Amino acid sequence: MDAGLLIVRLVFGLLMAAHGAQKLFGWFGGYGLTAVSGYFETMGYRPGRLFAATAGASEVVGGLLIAGGFFGPVGPALVLAVMIVAIFAVHIQHGLFAAANGIEVPLLYAVAVVALAFTGYGGYSLDSVLGVSGVWTPAIVLSALAVGAGGGALNLAIRRTPAQVPATS
Numbered sequence: 001m002d003a004g005l006l007i008v009r010l011v012f013g014l015l016m017a018a019h020g021a022q023k024l025f026g027w028f029g030g031y032g033l034t035a036v037s038g039y040f041e042t043m044g045y046r047p048g049r050l051f052a053a054t055a056g057a058s059e060v061v062g063g064l065l066i067a068g069g070f071f072g073p074v075g076p077a078l079v080l081a082v083m084i085v086a087i088f089a090v091h092i093q094h095g096l097f098a099a100a101n102g103i104e105v106p107l108l109y110a111v112a113v114v115a116l117a118f119t120g121y122g123g124y125s126l127d128s129v130l131g132v133s134g135v136w137t138p139a140i141v142l143s144a145l146a147v148g149a150g151g152g153a154l155n156l157a158i159r160r161t162p163a164q165v166p167a168t169s
Helices: 002-025 032-042 048-068 074-094 104-119 138-158
Strands: none
Touching: 002 032, 002 048, 002 104, 032 048, 048 074, 048 104, 074 104, 074 138, 104 138
16 A cells, blocks of 8 residues: 555656746746746736646645645645635636646546545655654644645635737627
């Protein structure tokens, strides 16, 4: 089981961190913070740079925490918040499947991180090596995930109506 959890953590965590690095730094074929900031503005997130940087940092930090198996449910909570926003602000209008830009990929990330939070990171994790894996009780895990979900919902609630570009004649 420890080896299986390690594989899941490394794949989901490092991919999520790379996804955030695309936003922040333009690495791995990403657009970088300036372009992503403009995109966030078009979705009604103003100031776009603040929201884009927060999303990217949450993905990088959350992904690295998950990959390392460190700090229990904190990484999953960070990733969950961003995936809730991605599902409802970007993908839901396209349906389910990724081929049509639907919710499939952010939903898979969200489910994976919630499952990891409840399962624990296993013996091959920094939490285990440091002897703190037992700190993360089900109540603490649930609370952390609730904070993450609440953060995602709050982001959706404070989103402004996207600005309409005036028609030119």
